[in-house]
Amino acid sequence: MNYDLIMFFLSAKQPRRIRVIENTLTQRRTVSTLFWGMRYGINDFMGLLPKLDSNTTTGELKRLINAGLVVQSDASHYLLTAAGAAWVHKAFHQFDYHEGVKMNARFNLRQFRSRFLLAVQIVSEFSYQNSHYYPMLINDREDQFIKQWFHHFKSKALVNELTSLLNAFLSGMSDQLAYQFSTILNGHSTTGMTIFQQAAKFKSPVAPRLVDEWQLFSCLVKFITIHQNDYPSLVSLLNGTQRSLVSNSAQQTYQMFLNRPQIDWIARARRIKLSTVREHLLEVAILIPRTNAYFQRQFDHSIWQYLESTYHGNIDDWQFSTIKNQFSNFDYFYFRMYQILRSHVDE
DSSP, rough: OOHHHHHHHSSSSSOOEEEHHHHTTTTTOOOHHHHHHHHHHHHHGGTOOOOOOOOTTHHHHHHHTTSEEEEHHHHHHEEEEEHHHHHHHTTTTTOTTTTTTTTGGBHHHHHHHHHHHHHHHHHHHTTTTTOOSSSOOOHHHHHHHHHHHHHHHHHHHHHHHHHHHHHHHHHHHHHHHHHHHHOOOOBBBBBBHHHHHHHHHHOOOOHHHHHHHHHHHHHHHHHHTTTTOOOOOOOOGGGGTBSSSOOOOHHHHHHHHOEEEEEHHHHHHHHHOHHHHHHHHHHHHOOOOOGGHHHHHOOOOOHHHHHOOOOSOOOOOOOOOHHHTTHHHHOOHHHHHHHHHHHHHHO
């Protein structure tokens, strides 16, 4: 992972593990990754960089430490220094942390991006009545989807709809972001820039261009869904990109828990391990905060009393061994669930 991307995901106040960041970006979706991703506020970035090269990470971290931009707080956690935080603030000044990439939790942004870019190119060439060009290369399944989509909607109205969308969407952002978005588009006599070409043009590191692009496509999806009546053809590009907040299996476990909140019974009924049932419920609690009140009502009140009297302060610092030493048979599941519920309350 490159130095600038490492710095974007680090914090000056919260020690963070690089492995959690890498697992999030590459979608190694364990409950541990989801929990710490929640604590770091990065779960929305899940799966956005599946081919991330982690082989360079150690060397890049040493480089950052030697430059005084990052410090290692313990064997596996890192912090930005004041100089590092200032660098991040300057380099990523266009990124809206409040907006983030929220739509990636509901739609596969990478899938939509490839569809949209190819669609723009095809519609642009069609508007010039040009059928002799090299289309952007995407995987066969998505390529076939776009061919069918274009065959269905092919018309002058589609050209007008796409033109209207681009004008409306880009007019709502800064000139610099609008220009950056326009540089990635392929069209008639126009070749979109890669992230590296953008970085060279804007004289910036690569990661700010990358995360800005992630956010731009997240905002584009949000814009299309809000104004879907105005862009019926382009809304269709989202078909099949929708994703559930939690896995289908976790959703099934949770539905059974709603009807009968007995973990042992669910494990027998579904013929899965007890540990799997617990992981499913933790996943739901992490990713769907509105379920948290229900979870708390279903568990023995004395369990929460023990936890409330034992743990205070920064949730990141809590150790299971603290309550395990008091109650040797205490279930780790309740400790983690309490951390999750408190995290959402403290947000």
